[in-house]
Amino acid sequence: MNANLSNLLEKPAPPRGDGQRVLVVADDPGDSELLSTTLELAGYRVGTAGTGAEGLTRLTEHPFDLAVWDAVLLSHLTHPPRPPRAADHPAHPPLLFLTTCDSLHRLVPELGPGEKDYVTKPLRIAEVLARVDVLLRRRRPGRQAALPRYGDLVLDDATCRARRGARPLDLTPAEYRLLRHLLVHAGCVLSKEQISGHVWGDFRANEAIEKLVSRLRRKVDSDPGEPALIHTRRGFGYWLGGVG
Template sequence: MAKVLVVEDEQALSELLSYNLSKEGFDVCLAMDGEDALYMVEEDAPDIILLDWMLPNVSGVEICRQVRARTQTKDIPIIMLTARGEEEDRVRGLETGADDYLTKPFSMTELVARMRAVLRRSRPGVAGDVATFADIVLDRETCRVRRGKRDVHLGPTEFRLLDVLMQRPGRVFSREQLLDRVWGHDVYVEIRTVDVHVGRLRKALNRRGEQDPVRTVRSAGYALDETYSAVAHARAS
C-alpha cells in the first residue's frame, strides 16, 4: 500500500481526496499547511506527495525545494496541485522539482492515473500488484507470497507487514511507523505487538538453513536486509 501525503489547505478538497484515494488503496495522510507537511515528511517519509501550490506559512514551491534538497527525501515523487493554469507557472513548478502538475479542477481518475504512472517510474515496488525482493515475490492481487519455488503462507497482518517492508528494501522502519502503516493511524495496538508479528513472519518465511531476510536494528526497528538480496542474486546466477 503506497503512502501518500496530501498537502492541501482547502478542507473540503482535502477530505474529498482522502476519501477517494483511500478507496483506491492508498494510505492517506493529510497536512493543512507547509510547516506540518515538512514535519510529516521528516518524521515518516511518504511514497508520494500531492502538493498544493498556494499554502499558508510555507508555499508549495518552497516545500518542493526543501524536499528535493534533503538526501533522505530527494527521490520522493511530487505532483503539484494548483488553480494556476498559465504555462509559466507550470514550468516553474516542474523546474522546482515536481514530477507532474495538475490544474484544478481535475478528475480523480486522471489524478490516480498520474500518481500510479509516477510511482511506476520511481517506486515500482509500490505501484504494481507484484513486489519482488531477491527470491521473495508478493502478489497483492491474489494475496500470495512465494520464496524461491515454494509458497509462503501468511496471515493478513503478516502479509501487510511484509508488503510494507518490501516497498522500501533496506529502509529501517520503527515499530511506531509499522504500527501506523500496518494497523492504521486510529487503531490502538501495543507496541510489542509488532515484534510478535515480525516473529510470525520470520517463522513463515524461513526454513532451516535459510538466511533470514528480515533484519532487526536494535533500538530502531526492522528492515529487509539488502545483504540477503545480494546473496540470493549471487546464488541464482
C-alpha cells in the first residue's frame, strides 16, 4: 500500500488522560459501566453515581476535574455545587451532558457560556473521549496547541469560544462544532451529510442543517465591513474561506 494512502487511512490515537478525576452520573447501569471502563482505560480516575442526588453529594464531598452527567437527571443540577477547595480544581467542574436527539431541545438552555458540552445517545466512545479531552485541556499545562484560526477568526478549544477580530461570537455547542469543522477544512466544500455526521453524529434533515448554517453565518459574518467567510456552493454544500 502506498505510504501516503496508509497514513490517510490510519486512525489517530484517541486522546488520553493524565489521571484526572471524572465523575460519571448515569441512571442506566449499562451506560455507567461503559463510560467508567472506557475512561479508566483511557487514563482517568473515575467515580460513579446512579442518581442526581448522589452525584451532587459526590461533587460536594470530593474535587472532580469533570462530570459526565446524564441529561435525564438534569433536574438535580439546577445549581452546580462547589467542590472542596483545591488549588488545581475549578470552582465548578466542567460538565459533559449525555442526551438523546429528541430531548436535546430541553438541554439547550443549560448549554450557555461556560465549560459545558454534550454528546448524543447512542454513545460513540471516540466522541466522548474527544469531548472530555477538550473540556479538560485548559488545565493541562504546556500541552495546549496553537489556537485554530483563519484570518481574524480564532477558536479556543479549551473554552469552546470563538472570536472574529475583537468581536466575541456567542456560539452554541453545535455552532462551535460546525465552525471548527469548516475551519479545519478551510477552502473545501463540505456536504450536508458530512456536516450532519460531524455535528450531531447522525443524519439530520436538510432544513436542520440549513438553519444551523444560517445561524452561524449571521454571527460570523454579521459585520458588513468584514469579508464574508462562510459560503454556499449550491447543490454541493458549504465552505469557509476568502470571498469567492
